[in-house]
Amino acid sequence: MPRPPLAVPKNNPRAIVLSGPSAVGKTTVMRQLRAEHPELSIAPTVTTRPMRPGEVDGAPYYFVDGPTFDRKIEQGEFLEWAVVHGTFKYGTPRSEVDQARAAGRSVLIEVDLQGARQIRSTMPDAFFVFLAPPSWEELVRRLVGRGTEDEKERARRLQTARDELAAEAEFDVTVVNTDVGSVCRELVVLMGSSP
Template sequence: MDTTESAASSAAPATPPGQARRLTVLSGPSGVGKSTVVARLRESHPQVWLSVSVTTRRPRPGERDGVQYHFTDDAGFDRLVASGELLEWAEFAGNRYGTPRRPVEERLAAGVPTLLEIDLQGARQVRETMPESLLVFLAPPSWDELVRRLTGRGTEPPDVIERRLEAARVELAAEKEFDLTLVNHSVQGVCDELLALMADH
């Protein structure tokens, strides 16, 4: 597995018509900065399509349905699982998250650069269902920095934070399962490297 800490700027051009793209999956422990990296990447390169996950979690302040997540209840999520409409799904911190299958398959078939931001359980499922996908692990500069980011959010009670820290220990131990690792020293650096990887198709 390659570990990359520096990055070179690159574009992620569309694949020629009729040629499917390889799916890129970004994963890593909670608090490592996945959402921040993806937001920066989408601002500068809107041609990269980010799958919007379905979740049973309640919206956080400022989140909108269909933008950050598709919000649903447990019964709605059960229906999606039963009908095979999710590419992957996982439970985390008492809530469930899943990736709608059809939009991903349609974008890949059309040659659109496609990115998933999902957790370890979901990444493992994608590895099984789409083995040609590129799995990228986003790692923190250090464990202490990850703890600082998780405890500094101020949006969750202590018991949820402790569950996230326990999950983070498990997720960090799974780094070797991924194709390569990017260390989040710099949000822009990680964005540049991700774009380079998506362009190298």
Template structure:
């Protein structure tokens, strides 16, 4: 279930920013949206971390080295950038996002909390959605279960997750990721423009 947010009638298609704690399933949810809602445009972040098994360059991330990431920052090619978990750099390329919005596409940006705060500062008109786990225990289970981090990294990520969970009130709406299909459908429903009926069609 989500925390409701006021609906702006006649609002144009706008950027939707999805963030949440580590291991909450942001990537899984985004992948479901990509596979089942082709009318939604998903931003592809740049990162300096190595690909995980099954990740594809240009689909899941743009994998770049430290020097290239620094150049992108220096040249103003990123809307936001951050060091996540004290280790790897992540950032959102500016050009593709701006083009998607010019094309009036439903645009989804999946990023971390630091990045979401930067986007809010520069694009406050975006809709900010917090993806929450059903419970803390379930979040821990998901992080351990995916097996992509060693014990030290898991401990670091869980400490970060506590800080990220405390930031929920900074967002416009919360979606609980208890079922990927349901959460994806709820997310996409928030992205679709809400339109007021013409005056001659409104009920009296």
């Protein structure tokens, strides 16, 4: 099946939604995009999970406690939010996405499958990109190799990954993460910036 054209016209700023299973490399891709293209609009994430070593509040996550997150839900501050892996809450601040688009810039949003589905219903003009692993075995290797989860959490994430991989057809395009640089170049084109 031919892939759709990837370029987004500059006069049509869109939300570009990037999703895929745990350990597929979303965070690595986003980190490289931020380093190489600081001019790109990338939506931050608010989460209730604790900071990992080396993370700083506000770059790219805002870390809040449960009651604060719940207040933000009640006040309608999230474009999407979800409980991920049955444990922590993650959400995308609506105001950051709206501000970028109002300024004429496309904005990249990294979310899990639940978040992508919410955005599809609340922002139907968004463009959805599924980041896929080269193979199931490679996904398992990446998850185990990063060493950030215990065995129980890895098993939970692998089960979630199976469900997420089954939803690939819900997305507008699939990008296979065999090379982070190539994925970043495709996303830059999608956002309407020069590669």
